[in-house]
Amino acid sequence: MRLDLDGVTVEAAGDRLVDDVRLTVPDGAFVGLVGPNGSGKSTLLRCVYRALRPDAGAVLLDGDHVHTMPPRAVARVLAALPQESSAEFDFTVTEVVAMGRLPHRDRTARSDREICARAMTATGVAHLADRGFLSLSGGEKQRVLIARALAQQPKVLVLDEPTNHLDIAHQLEVLSLVRASGLGVLAALHDLNLAAAHCDLLHVIAGGRIVATGTPHDVLRPELLAEVFGVHAHPVRHPVTGAVQLLFDLLPTAL
């Protein structure tokens, strides 16, 4: 399933938080969104998973307007990992994953259980089934939330900084898990090196606008990074994999 953002614009108090964003996530592609803090990444993603209605423009799933479709119909094909966590109610892992079945019709308790069990096995959290969600570590929580998203049986995944607060091993694990799902992915990512290693296509967003689009290799150029992030980037080759990695220091003018 193909996800298109067509001129999405969000305004708040006269400011344009997101300004005429156009991008496409082809079926099965991993598309990354990078940009400095406050550049509008989360706001844009919130429009995609319907937490926010854009002031102009449209979000389209295979040509259907997400904001005019029934919410549950959208949730049957598009799952999201928002950046929020409520710590008030202590659901078990099983209960959290089972929430992914909510949008579906024609389901039975048994089919739900099987689908959830498969999702939990796929993300390696089956052994945590009876644990309280709040007792889990950051990495475990993120894997449980991915299991919930998979239990939704979507075609497209929207991830808002899925590697936040995770140590390096868990960062890599979460992203390869998502990659292995084979779904179309639109992910806001903080870490440029992770983005470079995992994304098929990268969009750089600054001040609510997309300022560069292309493969990681084409996009993550020192000139652009200096302009958008205000850092001096040095591309180097990974000594083992040969992939391009970036080293950073502050721009001389920023000192």
Place this chain on the structure above:
Amino acid sequence: MRPRPTTSRSRVPLTPLAAALALLLGASLVCGVTLGAAGLGQAEALRLLWAGLTGGTVAAPDAAAYTIVWEIRLPRVVLGAVVGAGLASVGVAVQAMVRNALADPFVLGISSGAAVGANAVILLGAFAGLGVWALSVSAFGSALAAMALVYAVARSPRGLTPLRLVLTGTALAYGFEAVTTVMVFGAARGEAARSAMMWLLGSLGGATWAQVPIAAVTVVAGWAWLRRRAEALNALAMGDETSAALGVRPARLRRELFLVTAAVTGTVVAVSGAIGFVGLMVPHLVRMTVGADHRRVLVLAPVAGAVLLVWADLLSRLLLAPAELPVGVITAVVGVPVFLLLMRRGAHPLAGS
């Protein structure tokens, strides 16, 4: 106020627990009818209850006792069960709606609003034309007015956000309480002030059969709606964005929840006054037993609330018989230690806070 994370747990199976609670409720109802201060033997009361149920004959000398059982005790016990079930269900709903485990049905200011109307009747003799219905109608009417006011003030472009709801409800509750206090102090008659106090703390003393159908229908309808939306409540409890991503409209769900909880609270408060603590404690007790899933919580909470209130009411009329205590005093006196004990034992997610 982060709940203490639990490591692992074995949860009590739902069906046997619900069946046991339902049996307990049946037994409690019978106890509620047969125990009392009227000098009526238990066997006697049970016989009259049975006679009424099976359409048996009652001898003429038993007519007074029959009236006590069927026209005074039974409606009171049944109304107590209905009110307890309503308060417990609404407590669950309000806690999910404002995503705060400290919330109860009264946090939205609706009961304080109802108190203004009730006291206008008790103390000032308002709506005398409505006769015996004056108190209930006035309490419900002012509950609706309070609800409309809270809704209007709490509304924002982003819908009803949890924080705004709690703050608005709490702030307006203080205002309503001030009005009530002025009315109580301004009252000329001491006995009326006592009635007002009784109402504020909750009492089932005025229960009649006429009140039961309206209260029961509202509570059952409210509960059925909540039970149908149990999965959406789960999603809402996780956060607005999560629920949006799961196909639930959080703003709309919260609006519907507000209407349903306000209608049930208003009705319940109109017939029984502001009985505290049931709506706060029962949802927690139930979650300690079966976990946070609203599909399970909403099965047990109403039954548990009903059992609790039937016994609290029984105690309220037995402890100082023939005088009666407000039932809200009993729910607090019995409920607080039990609740604190359970929390200290660490069975509760708040224990680690």
